[in-house]
């Protein structure tokens with residue numbers, strides 16, 4: 432029987448499996464994931480679940496009936512792949528053959544290997560990470576967060592709500608600088624400061640102090656912060672090491688065409704979710720990797736259709752792929768919601784409200800709308816999304 | 823067969839993602855609160871309501887065949 436192997440049991444892997452079935456693929460599907468869990472929802476790991484506790488049964492995605500016959504091989508990492516021989520190698524040395532492959536392996540937080548003790552330092556990507564971090568976020572604990580991106584800021588908000596002391600160390604001038612820009616970033620800074628978060632802008636951490644456990648951080652201006660817990664939340668690395676040696680473009684994730692087919696692969700092979708880099712027809716000219724929750728679903732659906740077609744000898748749909756990137760974030764009572772690619776804008780215009788309250792900002796590049804962000808303004812964003820969809 | 827639509831309003835955060843996929847079923851009112859316009863749809867709406875359930879960040883939408 433024809434076998435599709437999906438590497439990564441996250442949202443993208445699940446959606447790809449569902450889409451293969453929806454597109455008529457009746458062969459064997461095996462999903463191999465290194466975590467011990469069925470696909471689950473990650474965004475709550477920095478928000479509600481970090482605050483109130485992790486219940487895997489509510490975090491797990493509901494799965495469509497069509498994937499009831501899929502084999503889930505969990506707790507097992509793929510360490511190598513030979514696209515010509517059509518095999519993958521698992522951590523225990525066993526070799527699994529496939530007719531077609533899906534890469535849904537996501538990303539991991541970047542580790543800068545900052546000197547100092549490891550104990551007490553956390554990263555946040557998986558349920559196990561959230562579980563370990565949550566145990567440390569007791570009232571009065573001092574947490575130092577390196578990085579002021581969405582995850583750093585969400586954890587800061589949650590930690591304050593749990594009664595922790597929070598310091599954020601960041602090279603940026605305002606929180607969430609790259610996606611939000613200066614004005615909205617400053618607006619969110621005000622919310623965080625109102626809630627007692629201390630920012631150290633334009634700074635990095637050169638060293639952690641402590642013997643068997645972290646007790647503090649030394650900043651690059653030689654000042655220092657005391658810490659009981661540390662979260663390192665600066666950047667990410669695509670999980671592509673298992674594909675090394677296959678002569679495909681892994682320079683930033685896995686390069687695909689607009690049908691999500693991996694460029695240069697001798698075997699039928701698609702990539703989905705955070706690990707895939709492709710050109711979005713809404714923002715043409717550049718292949719990008721975008722880490723937004725809605726895209727594993729959009730890419731999974733399209734990639735499943737591509738693979739099902741390839742396996743029946745057909746030519747995949749080459750119509751342009753134009754999913755709308757969308758992002759949300761919850762911090763205190765603020766709902767930050769974004770459509771498009773605000774990060775590529777060269778001009779930001781506040782079109783309504785106040786950056787420190789409810790507001791809507793347009794993000795333009797060469798005068799054209801490329802993104803919109805609202806704070807507590809969901810309904811007001813709808814017409815902008817429509818305009819972005821129209822291109 | 824028709825499809826029953828339930829939204830767990832204790833989970834819903836009114837992000838409105840569902841409204842883009844199935845605008846005849848889900849709508850945000852002027853205050854930005856989710857309105858479910860109908861709790862039952864015919865088979866021809868399956869793809870749209872499944873897409874809406876898929877994109878809900880809170881996984882608040884349950885579909886049941888009836």
Ligand SMILES: Cc1cc2nc3c(=O)[nH]c(=O)nc-3n(C[C@H](O)[C@H](O)[C@H](O)COP(=O)(O)OP(=O)(O)OC[C@H]3O[C@@H](n4cnc5c(N)ncnc54)[C@H](O)[C@@H]3O)c2cc1C
Pocket residue numbers: 438439440441442443444463464465466473474475476477507508509510535536537538555556557582670673703704705706722723724725727757758759760761
């Ligand atoms: C804490 C947190 C909060 C977030 N909040 C938001 C938010 O508010 N809004 C938003 O839009 N997005 C948010 N995101 C991003 C969103 O969750 C991701 O975009 C989404 O999870 C990507 O799905 P994916 O399937 O591509 O990858 P993942 O969900 O990462 O799944 C990949 C899976 O593959 C496994 N894997 C990797 N390598 C291998 C291997 N070699 N062998 C076997 N298995 C492997 C991984 O362990 C993982 O289980 C958040 C992410 C995190 C971590």
Ligand code: SF4
Pocket residue numbers: 829833834835836837838839840841848856877878879880881882883
């Ligand atoms: S997508 Fe989910 S959370 Fe958002 S409005 Fe619809 S039901 Fe509510």
